[in-house]
Amino acid sequence: MANQKVKLFWEGRNDNPPTSFGSMGPVAVSRIYPHPVNPDNSLWLEEPIRPYGDPQNRMFHGDNLRVMNHLLQNGYESQFNLIYIDPPYLSNQKYMSRIAIGDKDHSQSVERQVFSDVGPRELDVFLQDLFERLEMMKILLNENGSLFVHLDWHVSHYVKILLDEIFGPEALINEIVWCYGGGTGTKRHFHRKHDLILWYAKGPDYTFNPQYRPYSPGTVERGLTRVKGDRYRLHSQGALMQDWWTDINKILSPTAYENLKFPTQKPLALLERIISAASNPGDLIGDFYAGSATTAQACESGGRTWITCDNSVIAIETAMKRLLKMPARPFTVESCEGQPENAGRLILKPLLVNEFDAADMLLQVGIQSYQPGQEVKPIPWVHYIDFWEIDLNYDGQIFNSDLQVLRTSQRMDGDLPLQITTRLKKPAKPIQIAVRIHDVFGATAVATAQF
Numbered sequence: 001m002a003n004q005k006v007k008l009f010w011e012g013r014n015d016n017p018p019t020s021f022g023s024m025g026p027v028a029v030s031r032i033y034p035h036p037v038n039p040d041n042s043l044w045l046e047e048p049i050r051p052y053g054d055p056q057n058r059m060f061h062g063d064n065l066r067v068m069n070h071l072l073q074n075g076y077e078s079q080f081n082l083i084y085i086d087p088p089y090l091s092n093q094k095y096m097s098r099i100a101i102g103d104k105d106h107s108q109s110v111e112r113q114v115f116s117d118v119g120p121r122e123l124d125v126f127l128q129d130l131f132e133r134l135e136m137m138k139i140l141l142n143e144n145g146s147l148f149v150h151l152d153w154h155v156s157h158y159v160k161i162l163l164d165e166i167f168g169p170e171a172l173i174n175e176i177v178w179c180y181g182g183g184t185g186t187k188r189h190f191h192r193k194h195d196l197i198l199w200y201a202k203g204p205d206y207t208f209n210p211q212y213r214p215y216s217p218g219t220v221e222r223g224l225t226r227v228k229g230d231r232y233r234l235h236s237q238g239a240l241m242q243d244w245w246t247d248i249n250k251i252l253s254p255t256a257y258e259n260l261k262f263p264t265q266k267p268l269a270l271l272e273r274i275i276s277a278a279s280n281p282g283d284l285i286g287d288f289y290a291g292s293a294t295t296a297q298a299c300e301s302g303g304r305t306w307i308t309c310d311n312s313v314i315a316i317e318t319a320m321k322r323l324l325k326m327p328a329r330p331f332t333v334e335s336c337e338g339q340p341e342n343a344g345r346l347i348l349k350p351l352l353v354n355e356f357d358a359a360d361m362l363l364q365v366g367i368q369s370y371q372p373g374q375e376v377k378p379i380p381w382v383h384y385i386d387f388w389e390i391d392l393n394y395d396g397q398i399f400n401s402d403l404q405v406l407r408t409s410q411r412m413d414g415d416l417p418l419q420i421t422t423r424l425k426k427p428a429k430p431i432q433i434a435v436r437i438h439d440v441f442g443a444t445a446v447a448t449a450q451f
């Protein structure tokens with residue numbers, strides 16, 4: 001039951017914020033069918049097939065308040081089994097993603113702002129914003145559902161009081177302390193090396209699958225019986241996990257395979273643990289501050305359905321690329337943000353069509369040139385392309401991404417094919433091909449060709 005006796009007060013607290021924000025406005029929907037193409041397989045001879053129906057996994061680009069409202073209006077009330085969020089937490093910082101582009105002759109670093117986080121002077125605004133969103137998350141959860149809120153020392157004490165009010169203090173299942181290493185220079189205080197993850201359950205029958213950690217070498221050598229008596233034996237899976245986790249480190253190395261150059265990116269192992277513990281395969285998981293989509297990747301490997309949201313275009317681009325590389329199951333990208341003003345200019349090569357056999361043909365699709373929509377250094381334009389996608393039968397409205405052309409390596413200096421050949425059924429009537437590129441600034445541009 002929600003706690004009515006103790007409440008947090010801030011200036012401008014509004015307990016009855018508008019519950020409906022109308023429609024999300026125009027939403028640009030794309031359906032993504034991950035078939036990553038790279039220089040090693042740019043002759044793509046499998047016929048790309050679109051599965052029937054809309055993908056269940058969904059990525060939203062937009063403010064999460066509008067997106068959650070949209071979900072509530074479209075049948076998602078009480079549908080989520082688990083929501084994990086990792087919101088900004090009053091750190092008073094701008095979060096940048098710096099990437100190196102180019103090759104040895106034209107190397108350059110590009111810095112993109114992902115998001116900015118307000119400072120302590122705006123605590124009141126921060127709390128009102130989060131309060132409204134946490135209330136919506138509770139409505140989205142089902143009776144067995146759980147919310148995990150990832151915070152640090154800046155605001156965890158305030159947010160715990162908010163969550164006590166919204167869910168009831170008895171709904172706090174764990175305050176998880178995630179400890180990590182890494183250096184900092186300060187000698188003015190102990191190094192701040194842990195985050196807090198608050199786990200609240202909507203009802204008493206929440207999902208929990210116990211997690212295990214390896215026994216210490218000493219315990220394995222001695223066995224449990226010497227200390228605890230004959231009734232106790234070592235568990236084959238290890239010891240039951242406590243609420244403090246020291247075995248997963250932050251992504252520290254700039255060259256780590258997992259490192260997507262996304263500031264605040266959380267380790268996959270952390271999300272895998274939370275998802276395995278608090279949900280079951282087939283469950284619906286939400287992350288409304290999704291960043292680089294660590295949660296979505298963990299859901300992919302764990303067989304969960306996911307819905308994510310972020311209002312940063314760099315986050316969406318990073319997340320798409322990450323899921324394409326896996327490759328993930330099909331998903332949608334739904335944007336209520338409108339086209340960015342700095343869309344670039346894309347020119348395609350004329351399509352080249354060849355006979356393959358009686359039923360099929362070979363189609364060559366390529367990019368002639370791309371001019372980013374903002375001023376850039378005079379290096380070859382290809383370095384400004386992050387990745388590109390092809391819709392092999394564009395209907396003029398929804399972009400269906402049938403093939404995606406990615407660089408070979410995680411690094412931006414990996415080769416990017418500018419032309420690919422694919423096999424297609426000979427169409428009965430003329431069709432339109434669309435190409436969409438994503439540049440390193442997060443802008444997209446689309447061009448079409450007919451045959």
Ligand SMILES: C[S@@+](CC[C@H](N)C(=O)[O-])C[C@H]1O[C@@H](n2cnc3c(N)ncnc32)[C@H](O)[C@@H]1O
Nearest residue numbers: 063064086115265266289291292294310311312
């Ligand atoms: C701390 S990061 C999340 C990092 C993520 N857990 C990961 O592993 O990559 C917070 C994210 O929330 C997004 N964000 C902040 N306010 C938002 C809002 N009102 N609606 C949607 N996304 C928001 C930011 O753009 C940022 O990508």
